[in-house]
Amino acid sequence: MSQVFRIGKKIMAPFFLVCFSLLFLTSCSTGKGAGSLYKQAVKSMEKGDYENAAVNFEEAILKNPEKAEFYIGYGMCLIQLEQYDKARIQFDKAILEKENKIVLENNKQAYRGQGLCDFYDNQYANAVKWFDKALSIQELESMNLDILNYKADALMYQGNYKEAVETLTKYIDKKKSDFRVYLKRANAYFKAQSYEESIGDYEKVLDLEGTNCEAYVGEYFVYLKMNQIEKADSVLDKALAMKTKTDEDFYNLAVIQYYKEDYDTAIQGFEASKNKGFTEADYYIGKIYENKKEYDKAAEHFVSYLENTELIESAAVYSALAEVYLKTEQYDLGLKAVQAGIELNDGSFIQQLLYNQITLYELLADYELAFEKANDYLELYPEDEKMQRELKFILTRRNNVQEESGDSNE
Numbered sequence: 001m002s003q004v005f006r007i008g009k010k011i012m013a014p015f016f017l018v019c020f021s022l023l024f025l026t027s028c029s030t031g032k033g034a035g036s037l038y039k040q041a042v043k044s045m046e047k048g049d050y051e052n053a054a055v056n057f058e059e060a061i062l063k064n065p066e067k068a069e070f071y072i073g074y075g076m077c078l079i080q081l082e083q084y085d086k087a088r089i090q091f092d093k094a095i096l097e098k099e100n101k102i103v104l105e106n107n108k109q110a111y112r113g114q115g116l117c118d119f120y121d122n123q124y125a126n127a128v129k130w131f132d133k134a135l136s137i138q139e140l141e142s143m144n145l146d147i148l149n150y151k152a153d154a155l156m157y158q159g160n161y162k163e164a165v166e167t168l169t170k171y172i173d174k175k176k177s178d179f180r181v182y183l184k185r186a187n188a189y190f191k192a193q194s195y196e197e198s199i200g201d202y203e204k205v206l207d208l209e210g211t212n213c214e215a216y217v218g219e220y221f222v223y224l225k226m227n228q229i230e231k232a233d234s235v236l237d238k239a240l241a242m243k244t245k246t247d248e249d250f251y252n253l254a255v256i257q258y259y260k261e262d263y264d265t266a267i268q269g270f271e272a273s274k275n276k277g278f279t280e281a282d283y284y285i286g287k288i289y290e291n292k293k294e295y296d297k298a299a300e301h302f303v304s305y306l307e308n309t310e311l312i313e314s315a316a317v318y319s320a321l322a323e324v325y326l327k328t329e330q331y332d333l334g335l336k337a338v339q340a341g342i343e344l345n346d347g348s349f350i351q352q353l354l355y356n357q358i359t360l361y362e363l364l365a366d367y368e369l370a371f372e373k374a375n376d377y378l379e380l381y382p383e384d385e386k387m388q389r390e391l392k393f394i395l396t397r398r399n400n401v402q403e404e405s406g407d408s409n410e
Contacts, residue, residue, distance in 0.1 A: 034064035041073060050080045068094040068106040075113045084117040091117070101139060108137040112147055115154075122345040124154040145171055152184060159347025161192035179208040186218055190225075191348070198222050211242045213252035217259060236260050251278045263288045279309040283317055290324055299324045315346035315353065322356050326363075335360045351381060358390070367398035 041056035115130030186201030254269030286301035318341030325334030
């Protein structure tokens with residue numbers, strides 16, 4: 001049974017609106033036409049009407065192309081529309097090589113915006129560089145926690161867990177009461193194999209929150225890794241005793257039942273939760289059907305998750321979907337799922353996805369591409385003895401195909 005702490009990532013709007021409130025302070029002296037258009041754009045953003053906001057930002061910039069905050073606002077709007085390349089252009093226009101307070105504040109927001117473009121475009125190494133540039137500016141210190149949070153997420157997606165821990169520790173040093181950051185650091189500690197520290201942070205989450213489904217599940221997996229099975233089971237038993245009042249409580253209860261392998265009870269809870277808008281339940285329903293070897297139903301629910309969830313597409317779900325297609329010998333569909341997952345560049349799943357890609361090329365008898373991808377894989381993971389052996393097999397099949405092709409040509 002695999003652990004999934006975070007199934008997907010979602011573009012979050014609230015802090016964008018905080019940035020706009022800061023920009024309002026510097027935009028009031030703008031000429032009436034441009035200023036009014038800018039304010040209307042911000043109001044549209046607050047309502048989630050990003051298309052109209054974009055139109056108003058464009059018109060405001062046409063009337064006054066000298067205001068950096070207009071470009072920053074427009075860039076933020078374009079992120080919501082997932083137009084990352086166009087957003088990058090706007091942020092670039094806002095950056096100036098000056099040292100006065102207003103320019104530094106605008107530069108900080110623009111650097112953060114560039115980082116967000118790369119973060120949501122799955123370019124995590126570049127995102128970290130932009131976030132570091134933003135953090136290097138002393139102005140607008142109130143933004144630092146948000147930037148540290150995004151930087152830590154980017155590092156987690158890169159698989160750079162130790163640096164993610166360091167980044168989250170900086171956050172906690174400034175704000176010790178945010179249970180969500182302790183939860184993230186606990187997950188990072190787990191990935192970095194610092195198990196005792198991970199348990200400490202999960203316990204801190206439970207101290208702050210009273211109960212927390214993800215903390216219980218996380219702690220359960222830590223104890224499994226430490227081969228402390230009784231403690232692992234006792235953690236889930238505690239979780240089962242959680243009070244269930246809200247729809248989210250009942251969804252969380254189904255998650256715990258899933259990890260307790262009480263699949264019949266769990267699936268009833270997930271189906272009920274799905275009907276109440278918890279589309280993430282499709283992932284777990286799919287995993288249950290996969291465990292029951294009902295692979296067509298499993299694939300149906302993984303696809304449903306990808307089509308209906310508000311979260312951005314997830315490498316975890318694509319990886320699960322590819323595994324199901326492998327088992328049902330639907331290799332073309334499996335390859336598409338793997339390639340979609342690889343594009344998300346998630347460090348937690350990338351190795352398995354790359355491995356399955358090679359397997360699928362073999363099964364499709366494309367030994368040339370399998371050979372190429374296997375060599376690429378071993379450059380990234382040279383210690384993988386299983387792939388070293390597989391490469392020899394691929395090479396043999398590739399040479400046989402080439403010889404047969406040569407014979408037929410003669």
